Amino acid sequence: xxxxxxxxxxxxxxxxxxEMMMITDxxxxxxxxxxxxxxxxxVAIHGDGRWNSVARCAGLKRTGKSCRLRWLNYLRPDVRxxxxxxxxxxxxLELHSRFGNRWSKIAQHLPGRTDNxxxxxxxxxxxxxxxxxxxxxxxxxxxxxxxYVWIPRLLERIxxxxxxxxxxxLSVSTTNSYTDSSSNNHNTDIASSTSQVYHHHHHHHNxxxxxxxxxxxxxxxxxxxxxxxxxxxxxxxxxxxTDCYNYNLHGGGGANNMDNSQTGSGLYxxxxxxxxxxxxxxxxxxxxxxxxxxxxxxxxxxxDDI
DNA sequence: AACTCGTTCAACCGCCAGTTA
DNA sequence: GTAACTGGCGGTTGAACGAGT
Numbered sequence: 035x036x037x038x039x040x041x042x043x044x045x046x047x048x049x050x051x052x053e054m055m056m057i058t059d060x061x062x063x064x065x066x067x068x069x070x071x072x073x074x075x076x077v078a079i080h081g082d083g084r085w086n087s088v089a090r091c092a093g094l095k096r097t098g099k100s101c102r103l104r105w106l107n108y109l110r111p112d113v114r115x116x117x118x119x120x121x122x123x124x125x126x127l128e129l130h131s132r133f134g135n136r137w138s139k140i141a142q143h144l145p146g147r148t149d150n151x152x153x154x155x156x157x158x159x160x161x162x163x164x165x166x167x168x169x170x171x172x173x174x175x176x177x178x179x180x181x182y183v184w185i186p187r188l189l190e191r192i193x194x195x196x197x198x199x200x201x202x203x204l205s206v207s208t209t210n211s212y213t214d215s216s217s218n219n220h221n222t223d224i225a226s227s228t229s230q231v232y233h234h235h236h237h238h239h240n241x242x243x244x245x246x247x248x249x250x251x252x253x254x255x256x257x258x259x260x261x262x263x264x265x266x267x268x269x270x271x272x273x274x275x276t277d278c279y280n281y282n283l284h285g286g287g288g289a290n291n292m293d294n295s296q297t298g299s300g301l302y303x304x305x306x307x308x309x310x311x312x313x314x315x316x317x318x319x320x321x322x323x324x325x326x327x328x329x330x331x332x333x334x335x336x337x338d339d340i
Numbered sequence: 341a342a343c344t345c346g347t348t349c350a351a352c353c354g355c356c357a358g359t360t361a
Numbered sequence: 362g363t364a365a366c367t368g369g370c371g372g373t374t375g376a377a378c379g380a381g382t
Contacts, residue, residue, distance in 0.1 A: 064350070064376085086367070102368070103351065115349095138370060153371075154349050162347085 061095040065104050069094055073101055074109055082110075107148045114146030118155055120195065124188040126152055127160075127180050 061069075076092035082105055085098030094101060107113065118126070122144055129140040137149035137156075144152065164171040167179065 062352070084367080098367075099353095099369090100351075107350075135371065149370075150350075157372095158348055 059095060060097060062100070065108075069096070070104070070109060073104060077105060077109075103150075107150050112146050113148065115151060118147075120188055120192045122147065124185060124192065126155065127185055127188070130156065130160075131177065131180065 085102040137153040141149040169175040
C-alpha cells in the first residue's frame with residue numbers, strides 16, 4: 035500500500051520539492067503511526083509552518099505539503115471528524131450557496147472542520163442527491179431544492195430537536211490523540227504501520243416525518259446570517275441529506291410552494307417528485323414559514339454576520 | 341464464500357498567489 | 362524587478378469498506 039515514489043514533475047514547485055528532499059525517495063500514500071508520531075512530536079516542540087523544514091527536520095521522507103495536509107486534516111488538536119451536525123449541514127448548504135466551492139472559506143465557519151471534509155461531504159452527500167434528481171448540482175433546480183426543501187427541513191429538524199436528543203456520541207476525534215483516532219479505525223492493522231486510515235460510515239436513516247415548506251424566494255439572503263459559529267455543535271443522527279427529504283411533495287396534503295405550476299414550468303426536473311417520494315414521508319408541508327420560523331431565522335441573523 | 345458494485349474519505353496533484361532573497 | 366520558494370486551494374484519485382447477490 036505504501037509507496038516510495040520518486041517525485042517528478044515539470045513545475046518549479048515540484049522541482050523545489052525534489053530538491054527539498056535531496057532527490058531522495060519521497061514517501062507517498064497513507065501515513066503510518068510512526069510518521070504521525072514524528073510529525074506530532076516535531077510540531078509540539080517547534081510549532082507548525084515552514085512545512086518543508088518540518089518534513090526535513092522531523093526526519094520524514096515526505097513533502098512539506100504532505101506534512102501540512104496531514105497536520106491540518108488529521109493531527110492538529112482541534113480537528114473534528116465524523117458526523118456532521120444538522121447545524122453544520124445547514125451552514126454548509128447556506129455558505130455554499132454564497133461562496134460556491136470555496137471550501138476553505140466555508141470551513142472557516144465550521145470550527146474544527148477541514149475544507150477537505152466539507153468538500154468530501156458535499157461531493158458524497160449533496161452531489162449524490164443532485165445525481166438522483168438527475169440535475170446538475172449547480173443548476174437552478176438543485177439550488178431551489180436546497181432553498182425550498184433541504185434548508186427549511188434542516189431548520190425544522192434543528193428546531194424540533196431538543197438540545198441533546200439529536201446528538202449521538204460524537205464519533206469524531208476531538209483531540210489529536212493518536213490513540214483516540216486510531217481507535218476509530220476499522221480493520222486497520224496499526225501494528226503493521228503500513229496504513230492508518232480512519233473510516234467511519236453513516237448508515238443512519240432516521241426518517242423523521244417533518245413538515246416542509248415553500249418559502250420566500252429571498253430566503254437565502256435572509257438566512258445568510260446563520261452560522262454554526264454561534265451554535266453548539268451537535269451531531270446529526272444522520273448527516274445524510276436524504277434524511278431531509280422525507281416528505282411527499284403532493285402527498286400529505288400540505289401546502290407547498292413547489293406546486294404543479296412550478297414543477298410544470300421547468301423549475302424542477304421531471305422526476306423531481308419521484309426523487310423526493312423515494313424517501314417516503316407525507317407530512318403536512320405548510321406552516322414552515324410561520325412566525326416561529328421567521329423568529330428562528332432572525333435569531334440566527336443576530337448570532338453572526340458572516 | 342466469492343464476487344461485484346457503490347460509497348467514503350485520506351491523500352495526492354496542479355495551479356496560483358504571496359513572500360523572500 | 363524577478364526568480365525561487367512556500368503555502369493554500371480546489372479538483373481528483375484510489376484504497377478500504379459495506380451491502381447486495
